Amino acid sequence: MVEEQLFIAALQNKETQNRAFQQLVSQYKERLYWHIRRIVLNHDDADDVLQNTFVKIYRNIHNFKGESALFSWMYRIATNESLTFLKQKAKMANITDEELQNSLVQNLQADSYFEGEEIQLKLQQAIAKLPEKQRLVFNMKYFEELKYEEMSQILDTSVGALKSSYHHAVKKLEDYLTED
Amino acid sequence: MKKDFSHSKKDGFQLPDNYFEKFEENLMHTITQIKQPAELPKSSGFKVPDAYFEDVEISILAKIETENKAKFFTFQRIKKFAYSAAAIAVTALIGVWVFNSRTITSNQTLTATELETIIEEGYLPVNSYDVGEVFSDEISDISITSNMVSDxxxxxxxSIYDITQDEN
Incomplete structure (x- = not known):
């Protein structure tokens, strides 16, 4: 905790900011990338959103008051950036959020950066059918293995509600994958 | 005294064989099921281009550097603009202050030249009627001065300037 406070102080100090930020990027780029990638699905989009996320973190680090863990704060920015990106994409294509999700999953079949087998593709199709909150919760719990307490800080939702969302999501996914 | 939690035969409830021996095993299996649902694959199937994470770090830091430079230039521009704006503001303030301080001393202490300067500088929108009202005494003095010119x-x-020529 003290270590994190010192690191935040270094990020907020003009003299040490650049070096500390470099360390921050190095430490969190992969985790944030995979979090974003599971939301936007496409690599190029994930790359754009990841870069924008770090730029936003850099611009706003002075406003970070330490009310939550630095990691939760960055995840929250990454989540918001990803969801905003998807909404803009749907708006530009003049389609609904659900239609966009279906289109993104369909594109995975031809995506050179998706090497999943049929079961993985089917899982993505099933995840795309979940409501937004359940989709986020499932990805964060199942793939990223975050604790409910961490997810609670990131998504500003109670642990109970998150557990409920996760179990609903798992049930729906299992039903979808076994319905054939 | 230690309480005996063992099953009382009086209530008639029965348990499957070895229920408590297997309970922990069953519980762990349920927890694992929740953590890793049986029908769901653990891998998502996504991958990234080779050396992506090295490259993206360079891109992010370059973006930040560009942003810092842009911010510096914008700051310089704003600073330049701010200096000009401040200079104009100070001049205007001095003007207003000078004007106000003079008006406070009342019209009687203002000389005609001072008032003329103020009007010429545009600080006071007045017409000749206003001037005549304020300087009625001075205007009567002017008529006295004109009497000092001899016939x-x-x-x-x-005789030099034939005024009748202008009328033709």
Missing amino acids: EDIIDYL
């Missing part, structure tokens, strides 16, 4: 001088002036 001979007037005749000389009229």
